[in-house]
Amino acid sequence: MATDGVDHMSHISQTQTPFPARSDAPRAPSRGAVRIVGAGPGSADLLTLRALDRLRDADVVVHDRLVDEAVLALAAPGARRICVGKAPGRHLWRQEEINALLLRLARGGERVVRLKGGDPLILGRGGEEVAYLRRAGVRVEIVPGVTAAAAAAATAAIPLTHRAAASSVTFVTGHGRDGLPDLDWAALARLDGTLAVYMGVANAGMLARRLIAHGLAGATPVAVVEKASHPDQRVVEGDLQGLGVLIRDHRIAAPALILIGRAVGLRATGEAGDVGEPVSRAAALLGGLAPCL
Numbered sequence: 001m002a003t004d005g006v007d008h009m010s011h012i013s014q015t016q017t018p019f020p021a022r023s024d025a026p027r028a029p030s031r032g033a034v035r036i037v038g039a040g041p042g043s044a045d046l047l048t049l050r051a052l053d054r055l056r057d058a059d060v061v062v063h064d065r066l067v068d069e070a071v072l073a074l075a076a077p078g079a080r081r082i083c084v085g086k087a088p089g090r091h092l093w094r095q096e097e098i099n100a101l102l103l104r105l106a107r108g109g110e111r112v113v114r115l116k117g118g119d120p121l122i123l124g125r126g127g128e129e130v131a132y133l134r135r136a137g138v139r140v141e142i143v144p145g146v147t148a149a150a151a152a153a154a155t156a157a158i159p160l161t162h163r164a165a166a167s168s169v170t171f172v173t174g175h176g177r178d179g180l181p182d183l184d185w186a187a188l189a190r191l192d193g194t195l196a197v198y199m200g201v202a203n204a205g206m207l208a209r210r211l212i213a214h215g216l217a218g219a220t221p222v223a224v225v226e227k228a229s230h231p232d233q234r235v236v237e238g239d240l241q242g243l244g245v246l247i248r249d250h251r252i253a254a255p256a257l258i259l260i261g262r263a264v265g266l267r268a269t270g271e272a273g274d275v276g277e278p279v280s281r282a283a284a285l286l287g288g289l290a291p292c293l
C-alpha cells in the first residue's frame with residue numbers, strides 16, 4: 001500500500017489485461033484461464049495475430065459451429081476441440097452448460113480458448129460468458145475479432161458510413177424469442193444511418209414491413225451478404241420493400257448479413273474489377289465450416 005493510503009497495485013491489476021499483448025513479452029501464467037477469442041467472419045486470414053497467438057497456446061478450444069475449419073487448424077497441435085454449436089442431430093448446448101464447461105476446464109488447469117464467430121462481444125453472448133467466469137474467480141482475456149458487418153461491408157465494397165449518406169451504423173439482431181426482437185423500430189427508422197442486421201434472414205420480410213410502418217422509405221437500398229469472406233460468398237441488392245422477396249428468390253441462407261440504408265446504395269462496383277479476391281487463395285484451399293463432429 002502506498003503512503004497516500006491508495007492501493008495503486010490493486011488498481012493496476014484491475015485495469016491491466018491479465019495477458020501481455022505482445023507474444024514475445026513475459027506471459028502471465030495462462031493455465032486455468034479462459035481466453036474468449038473472436039474468430040472473425042470465416043476466412044482464416046481475417047484472424048488477428050493476437051487470436052492466432054492465443055490459439056497456438058491452447059490446450060483446449062471450445063468453439064461455435066460457424067468457426068471455420070481453417071481457423072481451428074491453427075490451434076496448437078494436440079489441442080482438443082469441443083464444438084458447442086448447433087448442428088443437426090447433435091446435443092444442443094444450452095448457455096449454462098457452456099459456461100459450466102468453461103469453468104470446469106479452467107479449474108482443471110487447462111489453457112482454454114473459447115473461440116466465437118466474428119467479435120465475441122457483438123451478438124454472441126460473449127458478455128454472459130465473461131461475467132459468469134469472472135464471478136467464479138476465473139481470469140479471462142477477451143480478444144476482439146472482425147465482426148460480420150465489417151467483413152460483409154468490406155468484401156462487398158459497401159460503405160457502412162458515408163459523408164453524403166450515413167453518419168452512424170447500428171448493429172441489431174433480427175431474431176427474437178418468437179420472431180422479431182423487441183426493438184425501438186421508430187428510433188431505428190428515424191436514424192437515417194446504416195442498419196446492420198444479424199440473424200435476420202428468416203424474419204426479413206417482417207423486419208422490412210416493420211421499418212416501413214415506422215417511416216423508413218420502401219425505396220431504401222438494401223444488400224444481403226451471404227457467407228461473407230467465404231469462398232462462396234454472395235451479395236444481392238435491392239430495396240427495403242422487396243427485401244423478403246429478394247431473400248426468397250435468391251435462396252439466401254444463414255449466415256447472412258442484411259445491410260439497410262442510403263449508404264448501401266453507394267456500393268462501389270468498379271468496372272475495372274477488384275484487385276483482391278473476397279477470399280485469399282490459401283484460405284480458400286483450407287476453408288470450410290467446422291464439422292462439429
Ligand SMILES: C[S@@+](CC[C@H](N)C(=O)[O-])C[C@H]1O[C@@H](n2cnc3c(N)ncnc32)[C@H](O)[C@@H]1O
Nearest residue numbers: 041118119124147148198199227228255256257
Ligand atoms: C450469433 S451471430 C454472431 C455474430 C458475431 N459475434 C459477429 O461479431 O459477427 C451470427 C450471425 O452473424 C452473421 N454472420 C456471421 N458470420 C457471417 C458471415 N461470414 N457472413 C454473413 N453473416 C455472418 C449472421 O447474421 C449470423 O446469423
